[in-house]
Amino acid sequence: MPGKGGIFLPACITFSLAMVFEVNLKTRSFSPCLEVVPGHSYRCMELNLTRIPSGIPNTTQTLDLSFNPLKILHANYFSAVFALRFLDLTRCHLWKIEDNAFTGLNSLSVLVLTGNPLQILGPRAFHNLPSLQKFVAVEANLFSLAALPIGHLTSLQELNLRHNHIDSLKLPGYFSHLIFLQHLSFQLNEISSVSVGDLDALATRNLTLVLSRNEIKSIERNAFAGLHLQQLVLRGCFEDSAVMQASIRNMSGLHVNSLLLGEYRDITRVGTVDKTLLDVLCDLHLQEFTIIEMDFLESTSTLSACLNNISMVRVIHTYVSEDLKYPNNSNISQLEFKNCGLDAVPAKHLSSLTKLRVLRITRNKDLRYFKQYFRGLHNLETLDLSVNRLVTHLSWVDLLEGAPNLKHLNLSFNTEIKLEIECSGPGKLEYLDFQRTALVSPGIVPSFFCLHHLLYLDISYTGTTVIAQCSFCGLHSLRVLKMAGNGFANNQLVDNFRNLTKLHFLDISNCQLKHISLSSLTALRELRVLNISHNKLLGLHPETYVHTPLLTTLDFHNNQLAALTEEDLKNLPASLKHLDLSENLFDCSCDHAGFLRWVKNSSSLLRNVPKMLCYSPSDLKNVQVMDFALASCAINTTTVAVSVTVVLVLIVILILCYKYYFYLYYVMVLFMGNRFSDEKETVYDAFVIFSSKDQEWVKQELQQPLEEELPYFRLCLFYRDFIPGVSIITNIIKEGFQTSRKVIAVVSDHFLESRWCNFELEVAQSWQLVESKASLVLVVLQGVDKAALHRKLGLFRYLRRNTFLTWKDRDFSRHVFLRQLRSALLEGKMWTEDELRLMSKNG
């Protein structure tokens, strides 16, 4: 049975694996398309398909069938993929779309038919698309709007008919049903004229109409009258300025929020815009006017009064002279010159625009000078001079005198700006952006001292080195300070932000910081975002977090942090939502097990977790911190615990062994004695145990009389009879107790003091009990301490089989003693023949 099961199990596993593989293979081979989002989005681009592949699930919402030779769309062509929202049929060789081709696509929002040579469209071709918002038929061989049956697309918001052959702007009546239409593009068609009535269907539609790159030759007077458009784009529409001017004049009565007029960089035919051209704008009702890719006026003229009522004027990629004058009574409130070839800020002339609220002069490659300041621009709130080449000495006094209500000043991405401390009353500046412009002097002096209302200061990458502690003094209201890519004296942050108590956002990334003192951040109690990435910090003082209780984002990536300490973790503010600790030098040793455990449990808080890599120990280098096996630390602690316990137990055992050394020996002796007792025959009459200090006495008083006088006894004396090279304990057992009939213990003070003698005595006593063999003769010498004697010998002195003798150094006593001793030894003695012969000879 077990043999059978053993074969069955692997077979089963193999089978299941094969099934899984098979299923996988099937779903793959089912559809040749790329599964962008499973069950949701499929890309079947350029696969030589002639129909929808059957493997596309009916839940698919996004389907790209572009570059396949579908050619004809029959009725119900897409009924299998009824959930589609986005359908791309770009360049599908479609020439015929039959009625009801899209039936069932109730959710379709975007239909792209770009690049198809459409010839036949059934009158109901686009029926049943109730949700379609965007219809793109760029380059679709369309010749007229009347032949495009889209009147039922009532949800349509954007209709892009770029690059077709449409030659008439006569909008069919169905446009009046497309009430959500916002964007209508006829760019690159063949519309040459616009007549009255053409656009009637748009009547009050608020939409963007793009007519760029149509060769417009005539616009009938009032063709646009009464229309209200959101935006009208007319780029590259006119063959010369005369046609342009006449056409725009004929557009009078048009209300359009934003008019974009101009050309393309590579196609310029009108060239310059002159005063008369702009004068025709007087008959249009505009809020915004943008002119793009043209040349502006002759140098000394005045801007057309027809722009006066336009609140926003933008001039893009169009040459403008510094000497251009501006009307005194203009209503222009926003003016932008982007990439206009200016080489100085025309502050003096611009000062005529007293209603100016926003002025942007950006991306002028030659703009270096800002010498003259504005005068009397009381409404100016935003001045954006970013992305120019300004090299200037900025005077707060002069700037804020001419534009006292300035709130936003953007001088970013310029060349070099010099700042000084000057105060001219309370400036109202709130936003100040100097990023990527070399700044001279801040950091050394408190250049921003007077800007009490400043909320936002960006001096990122301005080459500033903060030396003075008071560099940011006076910025009482500051909420955002961005100063990435600068430096601090000694690469340390010490108290530089003391008075920035309102700060919400601080970016001091990339500042080569090695240390941030606790006191430099303690004042920032409102701080929400702290970016200290790309520095050389080993960590922050753990108390820092206590002083920033509202912190939500801390970016600490790319520093030299080894781990957060237990105290750090304890202090992290509860409000913290984003913590980026990636690209640090993590120490993944078990010393930081607490931190590593915390990391594993904090994936919702931590950002860029895959980039949190171990740096040490070397065998874990570049392992993701998240993948660190905490279990290895647990095992280690158990091992440590076990080893410590083992060592402790061993120590205890050793101490016990040392303390009860003799008793252990004793147990062993008992055990060994038992085993060998039968093997040895009796050789000695008595085994004498004594302290080596009493050896002389033993020789004199025992050995001599007992061995040399009749009757002869044989004593076992360690100094004579023990076999050298054998352990003492073996000698005691084998030579002493086992081969002797009796044991004589010579009890003296030395004896009582010696642990060894005591041990021998105890062995002898137990021996007696176990073997009932050697009986003990206790010889107590003169002057032995009575109390000690009692304690040591205890009851044994009273045992019947024991002989208890006392020895006194007197002839008579000695005689009695020897007699008693001899008789004790004679008890149970069996004389051998040799002994008897020897005795009779001597006797």
Ligand SMILES: *[C@@H]1O[C@H](CO)[C@@H](O)[C@H](O)[C@H]1NC(C)=O
């Ligand atoms: C596309 O498929 C057709 C048959 O459906 C085949 O004749 C043609 O060679 C294929 N073209 C390519 C480029 O594979």
Ligand SMILES: *[C@@H]1O[C@H](CO)[C@@H](O)[C@H](O)[C@H]1NC(C)=O
């Ligand atoms: C969608 O396809 C699944 C199988 O892929 C099928 O079970 C389901 O009935 C289909 N839904 C509809 C509405 O056809």
Ligand SMILES: *[C@@H]1O[C@H](CO)[C@@H](O)[C@H](O)[C@H]1NC(C)=O
């Ligand atoms: C016109 O449409 C634009 C968005 O296309 C919108 O911002 C604007 O408010 C609309 N104007 C009117 C008058 O509806």
Ligand SMILES: *[C@@H]1O[C@H](CO)[C@@H](O)[C@H](O)[C@H]1NC(C)=O
């Ligand atoms: C302007 O309209 C008038 C009257 O409809 C017409 O004669 C003239 O040709 C139009 N000009 C242009 C440039 O279309």
Ligand SMILES: *[C@@H]1O[C@H](CO)[C@@H](O)[C@H](O)[C@H]1NC(C)=O
């Ligand atoms: C400017 O608009 C006002 C009404 O808002 C109008 O009275 C005035 O004539 C317009 N001025 C110009 C030059 O178009």
Ligand SMILES: *[C@@H]1O[C@H](CO)[C@@H](O)[C@H](O)[C@H]1NC(C)=O
């Ligand atoms: C500026 O606007 C005001 C109010 O809309 C208007 O009365 C005035 O005529 C306009 N000025 C010019 C020069 O159009």
Ligand SMILES: *[C@@H]1O[C@H](CO)[C@@H](O)[C@H](O)[C@H]1NC(C)=O
């Ligand atoms: C604007 O007014 C100033 C005097 O306030 C005058 O010198 C200047 O010529 C005027 N500019 C124009 C274009 O009328």
Ligand SMILES: *[C@@H]1O[C@H](CO)[C@@H](O)[C@H](O)[C@H]1NC(C)=O
């Ligand atoms: C300043 O201009 C730059 C470049 O145009 C832009 O990126 C930045 O957001 C602007 N600053 C502010 C505060 O608007």
Ligand SMILES: *[C@@H]1O[C@H](CO)[C@@H](O)[C@H](O)[C@H]1NC(C)=O
């Ligand atoms: C900084 O603030 C402290 C107290 O808030 C104040 O006494 C000190 O004058 C301020 N320093 C500067 C330079 O504003």
Ligand SMILES: *[C@@H]1O[C@H](CO)[C@@H](O)[C@H](O)[C@H]1NC(C)=O
């Ligand atoms: C912090 O600054 C670095 C570089 O200076 C930047 O890449 C990162 O996106 C910033 N982090 C946050 C949270 O803004």
Ligand SMILES: *[C@@H]1O[C@H](CO)[C@@H](O)[C@H](O)[C@H]1NC(C)=O
């Ligand atoms: C893991 O985190 C949750 C909250 O995010 C906390 O309640 C739980 O105690 C944490 N567990 C450990 C082991 O730290």
